[in-house]
Amino acid sequence: xxxxxxxxxxxxxxxxxxxxxxxxxxxxxxxxxxxxxxxxxxxxxxxxxxxxxxxxxxxxxxxxxxxxxxxxxxxxxxxxxxxxxxxxxxxxxxxxxxxxxxxxxxxxxxxxxxxxxxxxxxxxxxxxxxxxxxxxxxxxxxxxxxxxxxxxxxxxxxxxxxxxxxxxxxxxxxxxxxxxxxxxxxxxxxxxxxxxxxxxxxxxxxxxxxxxxxxxxxxxxxxxxxxxxxxxxxxxxxxxxxxxxxxxxxxxxxxxxxxxxxxxxxxxxxxxxxxxxxxxxxxxxxxxxxxxxxxxxxxxxxxxxxxxxxxxxxxxxxxxxxxxxxxxxxxxxxxxxxxxxxxxxxxxxxxxxxxxxxxxxxxxxxxxxxxxxxxxxxxxxxxxxxxxxxxxxxxxxxxxxxxxxxxxxx
Amino acid sequence: xxxxxxxxxxxxxxxxxxxxxxxxxxxxxxxxxxxxxxxxxxxxxxxxxxxxxxxxxxxxxxxxxxxxxxxxxxxxxxxxxxxxxxxxxxxxxxxxxxxxxxxxxxxxxxxxxxxxxxxxxxxxxxxxxxxxxxxxxxxxxxxxxxxxxxxxxxxxxxxxxxxxxxxxxxxxxxxxxxxxxxxxxxxxxxxxxxxxxxxxxxxxxxxxxxxxxxxxxxxxxxxxxxxxxxxxxxxxxxxxxxxxxxxxxxxxxxxxxxxxxxxxxxxxxxxxxxxxxxxxxxxxxxxxxxxxxxxxxxxxxxxxxxxxxxxxxxxxxxxxxxxxxxxxxxxxxxxxxxxxxxxxxxxxxxxxxxxxxxxxxxxxxxxxxxxxxxxxxxxxxxxxxxxxxxxxxxxxxxxxxxxxxxxxxxxxxxxxxxxxxxxxxxxxxxxxxxxxxxxxxxxxxxxxxxxxxxxxxxxxxxxxxxxxxxxxxxxxxxxxxxxxxxxxxxxxxxxxxxxxxxxxxxxxxxxxxxxxxxxxxxxxxxxxxxxxxxxxxxxxxxxxxx
Numbered sequence: 006x007x008x009x010x011x012x013x014x015x016x017x018x019x020x021x022x023x024x025x026x027x028x029x030x031x032x033x034x035x036x037x038x039x040x041x042x043x044x045x046x047x048x049x050x051x052x053x054x055x056x057x058x059x060x061x062x063x064x065x066x067x068x069x070x071x072x073x074x075x076x077x078x079x080x081x082x083x084x085x086x087x088x089x090x091x092x093x094x095x096x097x098x099x100x101x102x103x104x105x106x107x108x109x110x111x112x113x114x115x116x117x118x119x120x121x122x123x124x125x126x127x128x129x130x131x132x133x134x135x136x137x138x139x140x141x142x143x144x145x146x147x148x149x150x151x152x153x154x155x156x157x158x159x160x161x162x163x164x165x166x167x168x169x170x171x172x173x174x175x176x177x178x179x180x181x182x183x184x185x186x187x188x189x190x191x192x193x194x195x196x197x198x199x200x201x202x203x204x205x206x207x208x209x210x211x212x213x214x215x216x217x218x219x220x221x222x223x224x225x226x227x228x229x230x231x232x233x234x235x236x237x238x239x240x241x242x243x244x245x246x247x248x249x250x251x252x253x254x255x256x257x258x259x260x261x262x263x264x265x266x267x268x269x270x271x272x273x274x275x276x277x278x279x280x281x282x283x284x285x286x287x288x289x290x291x292x293x294x295x296x297x298x299x300x301x302x303x304x305x306x307x308x309x310x311x312x313x314x315x316x317x318x319x320x321x322x323x324x325x326x327x328x329x330x331x332x333x334x335x336x337x338x339x340x341x342x343x344x345x346x347x348x349x350x351x352x353x354x355x356x357x358x359x360x361x362x363x364x365x366x367x368x369x370x371x372x373x374x375x376x377x378x379x380x381x382x383x384x385x386x387x388x389x390x391x392x393x394x395x396x397x398x399x400x401x402x403x404x405x406x407x408x409x410x411x412x413x414x415x
Numbered sequence: 416x417x418x419x420x421x422x423x424x425x426x427x428x429x430x431x432x433x434x435x436x437x438x439x440x441x442x443x444x445x446x447x448x449x450x451x452x453x454x455x456x457x458x459x460x461x462x463x464x465x466x467x468x469x470x471x472x473x474x475x476x477x478x479x480x481x482x483x484x485x486x487x488x489x490x491x492x493x494x495x496x497x498x499x500x501x502x503x504x505x506x507x508x509x510x511x512x513x514x515x516x517x518x519x520x521x522x523x524x525x526x527x528x529x530x531x532x533x534x535x536x537x538x539x540x541x542x543x544x545x546x547x548x549x550x551x552x553x554x555x556x557x558x559x560x561x562x563x564x565x566x567x568x569x570x571x572x573x574x575x576x577x578x579x580x581x582x583x584x585x586x587x588x589x590x591x592x593x594x595x596x597x598x599x600x601x602x603x604x605x606x607x608x609x610x611x612x613x614x615x616x617x618x619x620x621x622x623x624x625x626x627x628x629x630x631x632x633x634x635x636x637x638x639x640x641x642x643x644x645x646x647x648x649x650x651x652x653x654x655x656x657x658x659x660x661x662x663x664x665x666x667x668x669x670x671x672x673x674x675x676x677x678x679x680x681x682x683x684x685x686x687x688x689x690x691x692x693x694x695x696x697x698x699x700x701x702x703x704x705x706x707x708x709x710x711x712x713x714x715x716x717x718x719x720x721x722x723x724x725x726x727x728x729x730x731x732x733x734x735x736x737x738x739x740x741x742x743x744x745x746x747x748x749x750x751x752x753x754x755x756x757x758x759x760x761x762x763x764x765x766x767x768x769x770x771x772x773x774x775x776x777x778x779x780x781x782x783x784x785x786x787x788x789x790x791x792x793x794x795x796x797x798x799x800x801x802x803x804x805x806x807x808x809x810x811x812x813x814x815x816x817x818x819x820x821x822x823x824x825x826x827x828x829x830x831x832x833x834x835x836x837x838x839x840x841x842x843x844x845x846x847x848x849x850x851x852x853x854x855x856x857x858x859x860x861x862x863x864x865x866x867x868x869x870x871x872x873x874x875x876x877x878x879x880x881x882x883x884x885x886x887x888x889x890x891x892x893x894x895x896x897x898x899x900x901x902x903x904x905x906x907x908x909x910x911x912x913x914x915x916x917x918x919x920x921x922x923x924x925x926x927x928x929x930x931x932x933x934x935x936x937x938x939x940x941x942x943x944x945x946x947x948x949x950x951x952x953x954x955x956x957x958x959x960x961x
Binding site for chain 1: 463492493495496499502503523524525526527528530534536537538540542545
């Protein structure tokens with residue numbers, strides 16, 4: 006069966022000893038980071054340097070002239086050679102492309118998106134009959150549905166946007182093996198064609214829908230630069246690949262962290278029941294800090310650069326190396342994050358680096374901030390929320406991806 | 416929670432001082448909405464830097480040095496967290512301000528380069544951390560009260576007022592008439608508990624037991640070191656001479672220094688303030704005697720260490736050294752009075768030749784700018800930088816004096832615990848610190864009421880400590896025996912203090928309408944309300960604060 010018609014969102018993960026080993030490594034990572042922060046804040050592993058301290062991680066993210074993003078090569082394959090701003094440095098084209106997209110992805114959309122997310126999550130939870138699998142049945146479904154609607158990219162005929170988006174995401178950010186590359190070679194052109202067809206169909210019959218695609222076409226018609234077919238298609242591809250695959254990873258992880266902390270779970274439930282979405286967002290954001298999307302983000306070193314210059318742990322990193330900016334470690338650096346092992350839902354914004362920092366900070370940060378916690382809100386409002394018995398009640402991971410977590414409620 | 420006071424003092428490029436002033440003023444204007452001179456509302460700063468109680472930025476011009484930019488901060492928790500918050504709130508402004516400052520010639524130079532390079536993205540916090548100065552003496556009013564607790568208890572106070580004024584609408588007040596104090600407490604607690612659920616929790620300790628023990632221990636160790644230093648003549652001479660000769664020398668030394676001291680004890684013409692306080696009575700105060708006794712006991716306990724030192728220095732076998740140790744220890748202790756008299760003679764000799772400035776020049780424009788920013792709210796701020804008198808003895812005494820004063824202030828029941836500076840109840844945070852490689856002394860204070868009344872308070876109630884801490888300043892009014900006269904010269908002292916001050920261009924207070932006394936009052940009310948019930952007697956005392 007072609008991957009285009011597959012319904013398996015995640016590829017089969019490692020099993021047996023390899024799986025156990027990977028879980029052990031992931032579990033030991035916070036401890037390893039703590040040691041590194043104290044003993045060797047910028048260690049080298051082959052050609053990769055890991056930056057672990059809060060200040061240094063922010064410096065790496067902020068210093069884009071020296072630390073370039075590593076995404077271009079793979080983006081070219083996904084986008085068919087069309088440039089997408091995620092793969093660019095701080096160039097005029099980067100500024101123009103992001104500015105263009107900010108004209109169609111607007112702050113004013115956030116309340117409506119939040120309402121949609123909460124309503125859909127509520128409907129799913131209400132229909133679940135007291136037991137629900139959080140990753141696929143709740144978060145992934147909600148995320149892909151509301152973002153597909155918002156972007157104006159419906160499911161491809163005979164295909165599943167969740168599968169396509171997640172595989173492309175895996176290729177772009179996680180793995181590079183040959184089987185995955187073969188799948189990408191099928192999915193990427195198919196998704197480009199699908200989006201292009203949507204563009205043409207909408208142009209022919211605009212309708213009254215107000216989504217990102219419609220806004221792009223309106224600006225295209227008005228002659229606004231930055232909205233050619235290729236640019237619209239590439240941006241929408243980028244949004245689909247970089248956006249909806251992430252909440253199903255990180256939101257269930259946050260749920261797992263809340264389940265591990267009865268006090269925090271009670272607090273989050275009280276906030277959800279009281280409708281205090283600001284506090285609820287704080288709980289989810291803080292839970293994510295204990296198991297963020299990834300340990301870090303890679304950057305390629307464009308020129309020799311001394312990180313933490315003038316400090317005792319300064320280190321010159323040669324051009325051509327890779328730097329892993331370990332934001333998971335940075336968010337638990339007690340030098341800048343007060344009492345980092347304490348669960349505190351009222352932390353200050355700068356103590357979080359979930360969505361990167363500075364130039365390449367996640368384009369969807371505001372959408373995430375407005376919606377992630379609302380995916381869990383209906384669930385948290387339920388009485389007697391608990392893990393399902395047995396292994397199903399514990400978060401199962403497949404490599405970097407959350408695979409399943411089942412909870413029950415009354 | 417730990418409270419921290421620190422400052423960062425940076426030399427400014429002379430050509431950039433106007434620009435730096437403008438940058439600080441812009442930051443001030445950005446936050447100030449309430450008044451022209453006060454700290455305004457600074458809501459963004461309040462949210463972004465929630466650990467801060469008080470923060471100021473000033474620039475001190477001076478004829479002897481290039482201008483000095485000083486950021487002074489008093490906050491809850493560890494410095495690293497504070498700098499992280501400050502960078503997130505005003506990192507861009509801070510970087511621009513640093514660019515107006517000189518590159519340090521010490522090992523911080525590369526860090527400065529990284530932070531101030533064109534288009535630099537290096538974090539500012541590590542540089543500020545590296546340049547932070549520890550105060551030589553500091554005082555924390557309302558000690559142990561975190562900013563959040565002060566604000567929460569202030570809200571509670573306001574709520575109590577509203578509740579007492581409006582309870583039961585137009586009907587009879589449940590707080591008046593034939594109600595017992597215990598009933599008032601019960602009513603008030605029941606009414607406020609829903610809005611202030613933390614009243615059901617036990618109050619966090621303002622000063623944890625082990626911190627308190629640490630305060631006392633530090634004073635004890637300081638007393639020991641002072642005794643040890645004063646015992647040095649005996650410790651050195653004892654191995655070199657027989658008993659008789661030592662006692663003869665000691666007696667001669669005591670008589671000679673005693674006579675000399677007696678001869679120069681009087682104040683110089685025109686410098687006597689007729690204060691009743693003098694060094695002799697201070698030395699024989701019960702607290703001082705206890706301190707000396709603690710130091711002497713600890714010193715005696717050091718005999719084994721003295722044994723080992725003798726053995727190492729003389730090459731004597733340990734057993735032989737042990738036999739000599741009690742004698743040497745005793746001789747050391749006996750020489751303490753001689754050392755004290757000798758130091759006082761030397762000090763008095765210097766004091767009699769010190770220059771004090773009768774009319775320090777005051778920059779009228781500077782005074783106008785200061786006056787423009789003072790007295791907008793119940794609190795005020797002052798910053799001052801003075802030159803330090805030269806000399807070995809002064810250098811040792813001022814440092815040891817500051818260190819000891821700081822430790823004693825921390826341990827004293829009426830300042831370290833209650834949150835007041837002795838009988839002064841107006842100081843929120845104050846500190847001294849040495850700058851310019853120890854050649855200048857900086858003083859910062861956040862206080863209640865006007866500058867004039869604050870200085871009057873100092874002159875009346877804390878002139879001894881003030882003279883000890885500030886008497887090393889060039890031009891300070893004439894002092895006698897380190898702690899007498901000095902700040903008691905009210906008019907001269909005020910003139911001297913004013914001329915050393917600079918405009919507090921940016922000044923932030925997290926609770927600008929609260930006095931030190933009001934914070935303590937709010938705390939007493941809150942502590943009472945935290946208790947589920949009070950006896951009538953307890954409630955009668957508690958009710959006085961309502």
